[in-house]
Every structure is written in structure tokens, then in C-alpha cells.
Amino acid sequence: MNKLPLKEKLCFSSGEYASSMVWQTLMFFLPIFYTDTFGLPAVTLATMFLVVRFFDAFTDPIVGMIADRTKSRWGRFRPYLLGFSVPFGVGLVLMFSTPDLSASGKVVYAYVTYSLMMLIYTAISIPYNSMIGVVTPDPNERASLSSYKFIFAYLAGVSVQLLVIPMVQKLGEGNSAKGYQMSMAIFGGIAILLFLLTFVSSRERVQPSSNQNSKISEDLKDLLANKPWLILFFVSLASLVYIAIRSAVIAYFFKYNLGNEAAAGVFMALGTGCTLLGVLPTKWLAGKIGKVRLYRYCFVIVTVAGSCFFFLGPDQLLLIYITQIIASFAGGPLFPLLWGMIADTVDYSEWKTGRRATGLAFSALTFSQKMGFSIGGGVVMMLLGFFGFEPNVAQTDTSLLGIRLNLSLIPSVISAIGFFLLLAYRLDETQMEQITQDLETRRRGTENGEVTRN
DSSP: OOOOOHHHHHHHHHHHHHHHHHHHHHHHTHHHIIIIIIOOOHHHHHHHHHHHHHHHHTHHHHHHHHHHTOOOTTOSSHHHHHHHHHHHHHHHHHHTOOOSOOHHHHHHHHHHHHHHHHHHHHHHHHHHHHGGGTSOSOHHHHHHHHHHHHHHHHHHHHHHHHHHHHHHHHHHTTOHHHHHHHHHHHHHHHHHHHHHHHHHHOOOOOOOOTTOOOOHHHHHHHHHTOHHHHHHHHHHHHHHHHHHHHHHHHHHIIIIISSOTTHHHHHHHHHHHHHHHHHTTHHHHHHHHOHHHHHHHHHHHHHHHHHHGGGOOTTOHHHHHHHHHHHHHHHTTHHHHHHHHHHHHHHHHHHHHSOOOHHHHHHHHHHHHHHHHHHHHHHHHHHHHHTTOOTTSOOOHHHHHHHHHHHTHHHHHHHHHHHHHHTTOOOOHHHHHHHHHHHHHHHHHOTTOOOOOO
8 A cells, every 4th residue: 555644644744844943943043143143254154164065965975875775674764763863953952052162162163063963964864855765656645745744844944933033032041152052952852852753653665676786886877877866956956055045144134134133033934934835735736737847837936036035125024025925935846846756766767777776866866955055055155255244233235235135136046047957857747657657567576576677
């Protein structure tokens, strides 16, 4: 039976809540924590983001290949949820702690704790995301599970965006360093419990052929020959550059351009809430017009709406919010569709080669997202420094222009590139139906694990 129980979908998706709590915190609040509370210069921070995230991204395929070859009574991917849940929570607290060190000591501490947290994040998120491809062989159920997963992701985003600033202020009692540390201790504890819930409640039902013993070189060769996967890799890269740039600069925009720091949380939460609403009809819309076509339409709307922020001034707060609503709702289906389509490309590769490397495919996609996060995060901090940004002082007109550009036109150009790449994707519903039927026939008819190649 390929249909997943609702309970399993919900419990599996709780792991995404844990993961996204941290991811959203890194995107929206880590930059301003490092510059305004921890005390790192923007240029130093830009270098750290580029260096650490660049090298961290290369660990993703390594973890994916290791997970593909893991054998345990819990499966290939589930053991990592059990083993890394506690380090995940502890690493978050350490990253948002502000020890009494010299300026150079703080730089070292930031590099060490940030690098450690990124490594732990990789070790738990790669296996978790890879599970989408093995909990069910049904592409429609994977799309449904992916939608649930991203509903939880956006719920986590709303929670973080609405709660972090008030929690920091309340728990810190005027001391933002204390407030951040205590807030992250709470988030870390929640994340540990949710990852353990996912571990207990999920099952791995799709296994590679019993005689599959492919070499790493063969897996990599298959992946690089998988044209649909390559297209999604670069689309994902562009998407994360777009998101990283905009997310990192929102808090600055509201603090310095609008003079209303508290409204930043409302703006972020409004965007995430509307993105969540955009996720809800994803499965229905994809069934009506197709996943690929829906993906393209959403990209166009996100790009155009994002560009509009450049033309909106501080006295047009209502229009700023309306534009955020439009862009966010259109962005809702993008990542649920992406992860479901990646699972399709794994089936496509198995159909073509007779080999299946689920963990590598998902981890290499996460590699692209981390690269996008790295590039976007580094670029935005470099641009802020280039335009003359200085923390906790009134900004010059040039600095304010730089902040506005990073919220609007610069990320929209990147989004447009992603759209044009997506025009070359050809793995549609008709072909996937045939691939699914062929793979099921093979699995039923080859008890000895032998796979017939196309």
C-alpha cells in the first residue's frame, strides 16, 4: 500500500519544523545578531559567511553518499535523526552565545561555532530530506508529503519571525546577548523533541535493489548525466541566492529605512503566513496544470513582485505589505514542488541506469541551496559594506539605497535567471507515470534484485 497515513505525514513533517526553526533564524536574525549584538563588522561577517558556507556545502554530497551506504535496523536515513538531534539543539545555543572575548577572540568563536552548527545541520538535514524519496514509491504521495512538510516549514518560519524579537527583549531584559541565548535554548529543546518524534514515527519503504553495490564514481556519473536533476540544481541555487539576499536585509530595512524595527517581525510573519497559504493549493493546482507549468508561473509572479519593492518608499507601508503578500503567496508552491520533482529525478535515474542514489541526489540539491545561501549571504553583507553601512547609527542616503536594492532588484534578477533555467525542464506527468509503472514492474518481477536498464 503506497498511501501514507495522515499521522505519519504529520509526524514526519514535525522534523521540518525543527529544521526550519533554525534555518529561518539563520536567514533572518543571525546577520543582525552578529553585527549589532555580537559585534562583528559587516565585512568580517561577509567573509565568514562565504568561507564557512562554501566549505560546508561540500559536506552535503559526502553525507548523502555515506547515508546511501548506511545499513541499520532503522534503515539508511533514520539513524541520523536519532544521533544528531541533541547536538543540533546544543549547537544552536552555542552559536547565539556572546562570550566575553577580545575582538579577535570573538571572530574565532564565531567561526568555530558557526562551522560546527553548519556541520551538524548537514548531518541531520540531509538524511531527513532524503527520506522523502524512500517513505513511499508513489509520486503523488511524495508530492502530498512534501506539501505537508513545507506547511510545517512555514509554520516554523511564522513562529520564529513573530517570536524572536519579543523573546529577545523579554528574556534579555534589555540585554540582547542574554535574550538571544535564552531564546535559542528554548528553540533548541523544541528541535530535539521534534526530530526524535520524526525518528520514532517514520518508516523507509523504498529500498535499492538487493544486489546494488555501485561505486561512488558511478553514483556521481549518474547524477551528472541526469539532465532534469541538473536543471533543478541550478534553479535551486538561484532560488536560495534570491531568498538569502532578501531575508538577510529585511531587519536592516525596517530598522534603518523605515525606523520601525518591531514591524520587521510582522512583515516576515506576514510573508511566511502567505507562503503557507500558497502551499495549501499546491497539490490541487499541480493536478490541474502540471507541476512544471505551475512552477514557472509562480517564478514569474515572485520575480515581478519582488522588483516592485524598489519603487516603494517609507510612507507606503500598506503597499509594501500588499506586495509582500503577493510575492509570498506565489512563492508558496515553489519548494514543495522542487522537493517532489527531485524525488522524480531519482526515479528517472533508476529507470535509466538501474541504480538508485536517493541520498546523493537530495544532498547534492541541498549543496546547491547551501551554496546559494552562502553566495547570497556573503553578497548582501559585502554590498552593505560597499554602500557604507555602519551598525547602530543613522545611515547615509547611499547606505539606505544599498539596503533597498538588496530587498528588490538584485534578488529579482537572480530569480529571473531561475525561471529561464526552468524552461528547459521536460520531466512531465505523462513521463513520470510511465517511469513509475516500469519501476514497479521491475521490483515485482526481479526477486533476485536484478534490474533491467532502458
